[in-house]
Amino acid sequence: MTPTEWAIVALALVGAFFGGVAAVGIVRLPDVYTRAHAASKSDTLGAVLTISAAALALQTDLSTIKAVFLLAFMFLTNPTAAHAIARAAQDQGIEPWTAGDEEGER
Amino acid sequence: MPLDDSVTVRNTVAYAVEQAETTARDSQQQVALHLVVVASTRAVDPEAQAELGDAKSLLDRAEVWVEEDLGADPPTNLDVTFEITGADRYLFSPGDYADAILAYAADNDIGQVVLDPEFNPGGTTPMLRPLEVELARDDVTVVTAPVERPARSTALARAATLPKYGTVFGISYLFYLLLSTYKPLDFLTGAITAAIVSGLLAPIAFSRQPSLTRIPKQLARLAIYVPYLIKEIAVANVQIAYVVLHPSLPIDPKIVKFEAAVWGDAPVTTLANSITLTPGTLTVSVSERAFDIHSLTADVRGDLFEGGLERAVRFVFYGREAAAIPSPRERGQGEDEDAGSSGDPEVPADG
Numbered sequence: 001m002t003p004t005e006w007a008i009v010a011l012a013l014v015g016a017f018f019g020g021v022a023a024v025g026i027v028r029l030p031d032v033y034t035r036a037h038a039a040s041k042s043d044t045l046g047a048v049l050t051i052s053a054a055a056l057a058l059q060t061d062l063s064t065i066k067a068v069f070l071l072a073f074m075f076l077t078n079p080t081a082a083h084a085i086a087r088a089a090q091d092q093g094i095e096p097w098t099a100g101d102e103e104g105e106r
Numbered sequence: 107m108p109l110d111d112s113v114t115v116r117n118t119v120a121y122a123v124e125q126a127e128t129t130a131r132d133s134q135q136q137v138a139l140h141l142v143v144v145a146s147t148r149a150v151d152p153e154a155q156a157e158l159g160d161a162k163s164l165l166d167r168a169e170v171w172v173e174e175d176l177g178a179d180p181p182t183n184l185d186v187t188f189e190i191t192g193a194d195r196y197l198f199s200p201g202d203y204a205d206a207i208l209a210y211a212a213d214n215d216i217g218q219v220v221l222d223p224e225f226n227p228g229g230t231t232p233m234l235r236p237l238e239v240e241l242a243r244d245d246v247t248v249v250t251a252p253v254e255r256p257a258r259s260t261a262l263a264r265a266a267t268l269p270k271y272g273t274v275f276g277i278s279y280l281f282y283l284l285l286s287t288y289k290p291l292d293f294l295t296g297a298i299t300a301a302i303v304s305g306l307l308a309p310i311a312f313s314r315q316p317s318l319t320r321i322p323k324q325l326a327r328l329a330i331y332v333p334y335l336i337k338e339i340a341v342a343n344v345q346i347a348y349v350v351l352h353p354s355l356p357i358d359p360k361i362v363k364f365e366a367a368v369w370g371d372a373p374v375t376t377l378a379n380s381i382t383l384t385p386g387t388l389t390v391s392v393s394e395r396a397f398d399i400h401s402l403t404a405d406v407r408g409d410l411f412e413g414g415l416e417r418a419v420r421f422v423f424y425g426r427e428a429a430a431i432p433s434p435r436e437r438g439q440g441e442d443e444d445a446g447s448s449g450d451p452e453v454p455a456d457g
Contacts, residue, residue: 025350041385079382
């Protein structure tokens with residue numbers, strides 16, 4: 001395998017790992033705010049790494065440019081969506097879970 | 107009365123003077139009329155000189171108007187004062203302006219504020235409460251001058267200028283061409299599409315005049331910022347992965363508040379999004395400059411108040427000097443990480 005191919009595989013694997021972390025986080029974390037963390041960030045990095053792998057794999061193609069645009073828009077929209085969710089939760093009066101609360105209680 | 111260069115400012119001054127004159131003639135007490143320009147930028151800001159110059163010329167004009175309105179026989183117990191206020195801080199939203207006006211009113215023992223109906227400092231963004239509402243906090247009477255004003259089309263559409271059209275056209279054309287197949291027809295269709303886009307969007311695309319010197323500088327600094335941000339994201343993501351995968355889930359979530367030393371829509375949005383992107387911190391709500399941030403662990407709270415991101419965002423939008431403003435921790439915030447009582451609510455943005 002060429003170095004590029006190695007890089008593609010590595011990026012895709014690490015991206016998948018962070019995607020997995022996001023999924024695990026959503027299951028394990030206690031409340032809506034902490035879950036928004038997992039959903040917005042690990043997910044962003046996971047998707048970004050995977051798309052980077054795709055961009056590398058496509059090489060000089062026009063699709064690479066499109067992939068780069070995709071990256072930029074993910075960086076812009078993902079945090080905005082997470083912010084919208086968290087803000088909606090706050091407006092609903094949902095108290096954030098703190099370390100003092102019972103495990104498993106929401 | 108706060109002054110601004112609006113279409114109805116002349117009539118509002120006339121109304122205020124008339125009110126003051128009537129009061130002065132009816133009572134034996136001393137009546138004071140203050141005409142005040144509220145400056146939005148701090149006096150140290152590079153743009154402040156131009157703004158203060160405008161303010162001075164507006165006050166000069168107001169002085170002439172007042173003389174005109176009072177005529178040859180002004181009441182002896184009427185004092186008229188011309189003043190600039192608010193130059194010691196940045197004002198960003200209607201709430202900030204209300205603060206400045208109320209502070210001035212309190213300092214000078216003023217009981218009534220006359221508002222120009224066209225006085226819309228800090229914008230009329232639907233997200234923000236209008237100035238009238240903000241002013242009602244204090245027990246100062248607020249009167250909007252009953253003057254006729256020309257009907258406006260929409261508050262959203264600002265006057266679109268050639269640079270705005272040019273910038274929007276250029277960006278959309280470039281975007282179109284990047285995604286095209288580079289056939290001659292694409293250049294034509296791209297031009298048509300970009301013309302339609304700029305025609306529709308140029309009036310709402312910018313809040314300020316795009317400047318050929320400022321934007322490339324900001325873009326260049328943005329190019330430095332993005333790798334920094336990506337590095338931060340990568341490092342912090344590893345930390346979060348550790349926390350999430352750790353068997354005992356060592357989290358200590360808490361909402362903290364902090365007052366960011368950034369001003370304006372774009373910098374605040376950038377900072378809010380950057381904070382959300384950096385794992386462990388999530389912007390829950392932003393009101394003017396006050397951020398409510400949900401943080402996952404005590405570590406990331408520490409990082410947040412170290413202010414690295416905030417500093418970087420200031421660097422992007424205002425340049426190197428602004429990056430030297432002290433970090434939130436040095437400004438006395440974040441020591442007590444108790445949600446709701448962190449720091450001084452009126453932290454002055456002193457450099």
